[in-house]
Amino acid sequence: MRRIVLAATIAWAPLTAAANPSIPDIIDGHILPRFEALADTSEALSQAAAQNCDPTSADLRNAYGAAFDAWISASHLRFGPTEVDDRAFALAFWPDSRGATPRALAALIADKDPIGLDPKAYGEVSIAARGFYALEFLLYDDGLMFAGDPAYHCDLVQTVTADIANTSSAIYDDWKTHINMLLSTGPDATYRSDEEVLQEMLRALTAGLQFTQDSRLGRPLGTFERPRPTRAEARRSGRSSSHVMLSLMSLQDLASHLSVSDAALTETLNRQFADALGKLDNLNDPVFAGVADPQTRLRVEVISQSVGTIRNTVQTELGPTLGVAAGFNSLDGD
Amino acid sequence: MQTGRRQFIAGLLATGIIPKPTWAGAGSPSFLSAAVLPDGTYVLCGIDADLNITFQRPLPARGHAAAAHPLKPEAVAFARRPGTFAVVIDCTAGVQTAVLNAPAGRHFYGHGAFSADGSLLYTTENDYEVGRGRIGVWDVASGYIRIDEWDSGGIGPHDIKRLPNSDVLAVANGGIDTHPESGRTKLNIPTMKPNLSYVQDGTVIEAVELPPEMHKNSIRHLAVSPEGDVAFGMQWQGNGVPPSLVGLHRLGGEMTMMQATPVQMRDMQGYVGSIAYAIDGATIIVTSPRGGGVQQYNVASTQIMASRSVIDVCGAASTVDGFILTAGTGELASFTPAGERFSKFEALKWDNHLIPI
Numbered sequence: 001m002r003r004i005v006l007a008a009t010i011a012w013a014p015l016t017a018a019a020n021p022s023i024p025d026i027i028d029g030h031i032l033p034r035f036e037a038l039a040d041t042s043e044a045l046s047q048a049a050a051q052n053c054d055p056t057s058a059d060l061r062n063a064y065g066a067a068f069d070a071w072i073s074a075s076h077l078r079f080g081p082t083e084v085d086d087r088a089f090a091l092a093f094w095p096d097s098r099g100a101t102p103r104a105l106a107a108l109i110a111d112k113d114p115i116g117l118d119p120k121a122y123g124e125v126s127i128a129a130r131g132f133y134a135l136e137f138l139l140y141d142d143g144l145m146f147a148g149d150p151a152y153h154c155d156l157v158q159t160v161t162a163d164i165a166n167t168s169s170a171i172y173d174d175w176k177t178h179i180n181m182l183l184s185t186g187p188d189a190t191y192r193s194d195e196e197v198l199q200e201m202l203r204a205l206t207a208g209l210q211f212t213q214d215s216r217l218g219r220p221l222g223t224f225e226r227p228r229p230t231r232a233e234a235r236r237s238g239r240s241s242s243h244v245m246l247s248l249m250s251l252q253d254l255a256s257h258l259s260v261s262d263a264a265l266t267e268t269l270n271r272q273f274a275d276a277l278g279k280l281d282n283l284n285d286p287v288f289a290g291v292a293d294p295q296t297r298l299r300v301e302v303i304s305q306s307v308g309t310i311r312n313t314v315q316t317e318l319g320p321t322l323g324v325a326a327g328f329n330s331l332d333g334d
Numbered sequence: 335m336q337t338g339r340r341q342f343i344a345g346l347l348a349t350g351i352i353p354k355p356t357w358a359g360a361g362s363p364s365f366l367s368a369a370v371l372p373d374g375t376y377v378l379c380g381i382d383a384d385l386n387i388t389f390q391r392p393l394p395a396r397g398h399a400a401a402a403h404p405l406k407p408e409a410v411a412f413a414r415r416p417g418t419f420a421v422v423i424d425c426t427a428g429v430q431t432a433v434l435n436a437p438a439g440r441h442f443y444g445h446g447a448f449s450a451d452g453s454l455l456y457t458t459e460n461d462y463e464v465g466r467g468r469i470g471v472w473d474v475a476s477g478y479i480r481i482d483e484w485d486s487g488g489i490g491p492h493d494i495k496r497l498p499n500s501d502v503l504a505v506a507n508g509g510i511d512t513h514p515e516s517g518r519t520k521l522n523i524p525t526m527k528p529n530l531s532y533v534q535d536g537t538v539i540e541a542v543e544l545p546p547e548m549h550k551n552s553i554r555h556l557a558v559s560p561e562g563d564v565a566f567g568m569q570w571q572g573n574g575v576p577p578s579l580v581g582l583h584r585l586g587g588e589m590t591m592m593q594a595t596p597v598q599m600r601d602m603q604g605y606v607g608s609i610a611y612a613i614d615g616a617t618i619i620v621t622s623p624r625g626g627g628v629q630q631y632n633v634a635s636t637q638i639m640a641s642r643s644v645i646d647v648c649g650a651a652s653t654v655d656g657f658i659l660t661a662g663t664g665e666l667a668s669f670t671p672a673g674e675r676f677s678k679f680e681a682l683k684w685d686n687h688l689i690p691i
Contacts, residue, residue, distance in 0.1 A: 083573035089524040097513050097521050098465060127524050190574075192600070214517030222515050231515070327646030328370065328662030328683040329607060329623035333518070333569075334398065334415055334444065334492070334554075 034074035035172040041067040042168035049161040053154035055145040076208025081174030100128035109148035119162035140236035213307040220288040235287040276306035368397030368685040385677040398444030399687040416441040416514040458491040467491035487531030487538040508552040559615035567606030607648040649688030660684035
């Protein structure tokens with residue numbers, strides 16, 4: 001039989017990067033501070049719940065807000081220890097298109113399921129019943145914040161917050177050693193070159209922008225015929241717009257690290273981020289309730305387009321400086 | 335062989351009084367591919383064995399893959415996910431003869447397949463309010479009227495291929511739940527469970543799943559050997575380097591995973607874009623636009639026998655004595671025992687898949 005062979009094996013030819021952003025700077029200035037803040041604020045949240053588990057407690061709600069802020073600011077860094085054992089999903093199960101989170105919580109409360117009393121075992125429950133979005137239902141949802149036996153509800157709030165603290169500290173602890181993999185690249189290492197590390201960072205930036213545009217803004221926007229204000233992220237706690245702001249600020253910080261060797265590109269990106277953030281600030285609509293109104297809807301659409309402009313700059317201009325071709329197919333993903 | 339059989343059947347039809355149009359009248363293309371032009375408009379192209387473009391027809395929006403009618407020179411080009419259109423193109427006259435619109439609450443995934451006799455078209459679709467995969471069934475003779483809808487056997491059905499000499503459909507249920515209102519955001523990665531389902535006349539006659547540690551390996555693209563073996567290319571949604579990106583299955587049998595070293599695995603960036611069997615079924619090639627390369631597996635040994643880099647490569651199909659690849663750079667590359675040939679179309683970016691006719 002005639003053999004069909006492509007050719008003799010030819011070594012993969014990586015595109016070489018012209019720019020050289022500093023990986024240590026990104027680790028020390030962007031990654032580690034975010035996971036340290038997440039671990040610290042999550043621990044404080046768990047302690048606040050231990051002190052007072054009343055869903056209306058100002059201390060508890062403030063601690064919740066601080067820890068959730070810290071997560072949103074770190075949530076684009078979904079590689080390495082963040083992804084081990086589905087930790088990111090254990091902190092943030094959203095979007096929840098099919099309503100799995102309220103369903104799982106309602107079942108735990110109705111059954112007084114003993115697993116809700118044990119933070120160590122709680123990692124075994126449905127991932128939809130864990131993390132910041134589940135806790136939002138327990139603290140802010142009209143039905144679930146007062147559901148069931150108050151004593152069980154209190155225990156469940158304490159368990160969910162302790163589980164968040166455990167997950168966050170595990171992520172931070174592992175990141176403290178995982179940074180060595182980003183710093184010691186080589187032929188047999190996790191990353192073969194600094195370019196590969198920077199490409200991982202670029203993917204985090206790209207995915208973060210996409211998530212903010214498609215989910216944080218796109219879900220409430222829905223379609224013109226059918227806007228979906230009740231699909232806004234964390235609307236019960238009034239955090240939808242601030243999540244867009246926090247994510248954009250964090251992504252801008254990462255982008256500025258990655259574009260460091262190209263002053264003109266840095267300036268372009270800063271201008272585009274400032275444009276999106278300014279429009280968001282002017283909107284003054286914490287939960288994007290205005291998507292159902294044609295006038296304000298347009299303003300949310302314009303913010304979404306501004307994020308799209310940033311994505312385009314990252315793909316077509318920043319990517320190539322890091323050795324990532326803005327390939328028609330490689331960007332598609334399907 | 336498929337081409338010979340088609341020409342034979344076309345020949346039978348031609349013995350009637352009225353000559354039937356055949357693929358020869360469309361310039362005898364051997365392949366179909368969607369592309370984008372420099373002005374940002376989208377087209378479907380016919381490509382012949384010598385890498386020439388035989389026709390170029392406009393598409394209303396970005397395409398993904400196409401399906402060629404087994405007998406007559408007619409092709410259906412599918413919108414990219416989450417598009418809701420598919421267009422039927424008469425490849426001889428160069429005109430659009432029908433448009434398929436996904437029904438309310440459904441969108442296409444970008445792939446489809448014809449029945450053996452060409453009377454039905456099957457399309458992979460998302461029933462997105464319930465998050466379930468469907469197969470749309472369309473009647474060709476009546477102008478592509480939707481006549482039925484089946485369960486795909488899973489979530490996120492992507493590629494669909496018919497097994498040879500039968501009407502059993504192999505369906506790659508990628509396992510990833512999406513909703514058009516949140517774009518292409520993946521909604522169920524922690525719980526995803528892809529499978530390879532075989533569907534016959536609306537019934538899932540067999541469904542095979544990956545081992546639990548590979549549940550985040552989305553089964554996306556399929557290639558079928560002349561003997562009916564199904565090769566599947568996967569896209570890794572987990573952390574780190576995937577255990578494998580290519581598997582094999584035969585109806586009634588067990589899955590086999592192709593082997594690669596960690597370095598070879600990393601070269602693909604966790605992503606297989608297209609998969610194709612060699613005409614003799616002895617080797618499989620897989621492309622990775624993200625990794626910018628193509629790998630060739632020996633089916634018997636399950637090992638990689640050759641690989642090379644091709645920037646933004648995605649489309650792949652076999653020829654009588656080798657393979658053809660397409661890339662987003664406009665490159666068309668042919669590999670035969672006689673050597674390699676590259677043919678670059680500066681004005682085109684080839685989009686995703688290369689479909690053999």
